């Protein structure tokens with residue numbers, strides 16, 4: 099009998115560690131930013147201050163009337179009352195975002211219902227020169243022939259994951275650091291054979307960030323549809339704001355609008371995708387699970403059934419990767435395929451590394467990374483393309 103690999107879950111109680119920095123520095127900074135950027139009324143400011151005060155105290159319960167209260171009660175019961183930093187990192191972050199939406203009355207009926215507290219940050223990114231440059235570069239990308247075009251679109255979707263606003267709050271210089279093109283692991287050669295068995299199949303993309311990353315994801319989706327490598331695509335978005343820049347339907351609409359405004363190939367792609375949404379070839383979906391504090395081992399039955407028929411599921415970003423393999427102290431040489439054998443469909447993970455989890459790294463590469471690039475797991479310069487047929 100073979101046993102599944104095991105590892106200790108990541109917690110945040112080691113001062114100076116990456117998760118400790120997120121909980122004790124990034125989260126307070128984020129509350130300050132949200133409070134500054136939107137003119138919230140006194141009661142909301144007080145609720146945000148109160149959330150800020152709890153961060154170095156015990157984890158508070160969700161208000162009894164809050165939406166999804168029972169679900170969160172079940173997910174949170176083991177951790178309420180403990181220090182934030184002693185709870186599993188994955189759970190603590192997710193719960194923090196849920197409490198932030200509570201504090202800003204996101205789910206309440208009234209004037210602040212559905213107002214995205216991160217919208218000012220997301221909107222500002224849509225106006226950056228970097229995004230304009232990405233949109234301008236699409237004119238060349240669309241002309242690239244088959245394999246070259248697919249590879250360029252995959253690479254853009256991979257590195258687009260660096261544009262993560264939560265990460266930039268605690269590390270503003272991250273964008274200036276050079277990306278390391280030599281991938282930590284690269285299974286990209288497995289992608290064409292996975293897609294090309296006939297007839298073309300269903301592809302699902304589990305999205306991560308809005309803005310620049312979503313532009314790149316949409317270009318990849320367009321490429322798959324235009325070249326007939328996917329018959330239909332399902333784009334999974336977050337049902338509500340999460341991890342600062344995670345993409346919601348509202349963000350998709352903003353990005354499409356920005357692409358139209360850019361003209362050229364960006365406009366053409368946005369026009370095709372809008373038509374694809376209208377005719378059902380591109381389905382946009384949201385599911386509460388994507389904003390839960392659970393790993394993909396706990397995918398609910400409806401999502402499992404849906405993903406099971408996919409030719410390929412593309413999983414974007416750092417957080418989705420942590421949820422896929424488990425947010426634990428794996429030995430980096432642990433095989434990606436072993437950790438993801440439970441997943442119901444062939445999968446492709448595109449991730450820039452922005453947290454401690456690392457798997458699927460061969461031992462020589464690991465030794466080189468440890469000696470020459472000590473920050474490789476968390477500084478956003480390194481990336482992996484992992485596939486499991």
Ligand SMILES: O=P(O)(O)OC[C@@]1(O)O[C@H](CO)[C@@H](O)[C@@H]1O
Nearest residue numbers: 120262264265415416417452453
């Ligand atoms: O999922 P993404 O957008 O690629 O990254 C999310 C992130 O910024 O948040 C977590 C830490 O807060 C890490 O997983 C990562 O740094």
